[in-house]
Amino acid sequence: MFSERIASVPVSGTVSISDAVRQRRARGDEVIDLSVGEPDAATPDAVVAACEKALRDGATTYGPSQGIRPLREAIAGDHERLRGQPIDPDQVLVTPAKHALLEAFLVLLDDGDEVLIPSPAWVSYAPQVRLCGAQPVQVPVGDEGQVPVDEMRERANEDTQAVLVNSPSNPTGAVQTRETMAAVAEMAAEEDLTLVSDEVYGKLVYEGTFTSAAEVAPEDLEVVTVDGVSKAYAMTGWRIGWLTASPSFVQEALKVQQHSVTHPTLFAQHGAVEALQGDQGFVDRLREGFADRRDLVVDRLEAMGAQFPHPGGAFYVFARFPGVEDGGAFAHDLLDEAGVAVVPGEAFGPGGEGHVRLSYAVDRDTLERGLDRIEEVLT
Ligand SMILES: Cc1ncc(COP(=O)(O)O)c(C=O)c1O
Secondary structure (H helix, E strand, C coil), X not given: CCCHHHHCCCCCHHHHHHHHHHHHHHCCCCCEECCCCCCCCCCCHHHHHHHHHHHHCCCCCCCCCCCCHHHHHHHHHHHHHHHCCCCCHHHEEECCHHHHHHHHHHHHCCCCCEEEEEECCCCCHHHHHHHCCCEEEEEECCCCCCCXXXXXXXXXXXXXXXXXXXXCCCCCCCCCCHHHHHHHHHHHHHCCCEEEEECCCCCCECCCCCCCHHHHCCCCCCEEEEEECCCCCCCHHHCCEEEECCHHXXXXXXXXXXXXXXXXXXXXXXHHHHHHHCCCHHHHHHHHHHHHHHHHHHHHHHHCCCECCCCCECCEEXXXXXXXXXXXXXXXXXXXHHCEECXXXXXXXXXXXXXXXXXXXXXXXXXXXXXXXXXXXXX
């Protein structure tokens, strides 16, 4: 009854943890949730106001499937500010970031094709590739979470269509250096691949400089950049993101959009225009708050003897604790014995074995209590 494709895809490892937390809280247990994948802040008031106005002004109908023009212009402006690369609004397709990735893979992949993905990596890349009938080739990253360019080059063959990068990374927080990003782009060009760069945490970098794939790519390389308002503007529930690519790539992705979601919610797009064009002080404050908690978590985990790639961005640490072999079993123990939720590293692919992902997108006090409890379980 069910397709082989759907059978090849697991449920999302992060969503199952959120469900477990919800169940425990519903039966009255106190849970410190360090598994969260979203900022602990409310969407800026001005963004909510812009959306409310749009709703009252009648933005409740169908709209243009590529996304409203003012938002595509705002995204082009944002792209140029963050990445130093001017683009045309025709190079923008508005859709939730997660869907943008799926659209990109559907444009690129046929049955049996392959995509190079660093491992560990965000939980949905490999399932999305499988849903397209293709194979994820998950290549382990080095200790510091840098993309393993040489190993990827060795794994590239005639079936390989694309390479995926995600900087800063979910789950490691690693920020790719300019050299690594340039080397990935060069490898992609040499092997005739498309470079899909997931940059949804690009504005949340605390150390070093964010390098976008688009900044360092050779001119003839197709780079599909994916970004959105979810993480930097505390707008995860709005479901507004985008991809930018060549106009011809965008036209192909548009076919997927037209035959699936049509376009993302119209009034939410008006809010996103305000997010990108209004006062950016919110993003600065969010970043400063995360940088502070990151320092705390790094110090505490180091004192516990944990090992992890240095998290320069996003809001995660991907840690291996002394004596822990099985990340899933450890995550269960933490939830059962200490009421602390973390995500098992195995959810992020073969490179995640033995690890757990901790999110520091919670207030300082909750974070400290969660770390105290983890320390108690370890001793
Ligand atoms: C690395 C990465 N890419 C993409 C997404 C999807 O973003 P959105 O929720 O804006 O669709 C997430 C969300 O957790 C993510 O962590």
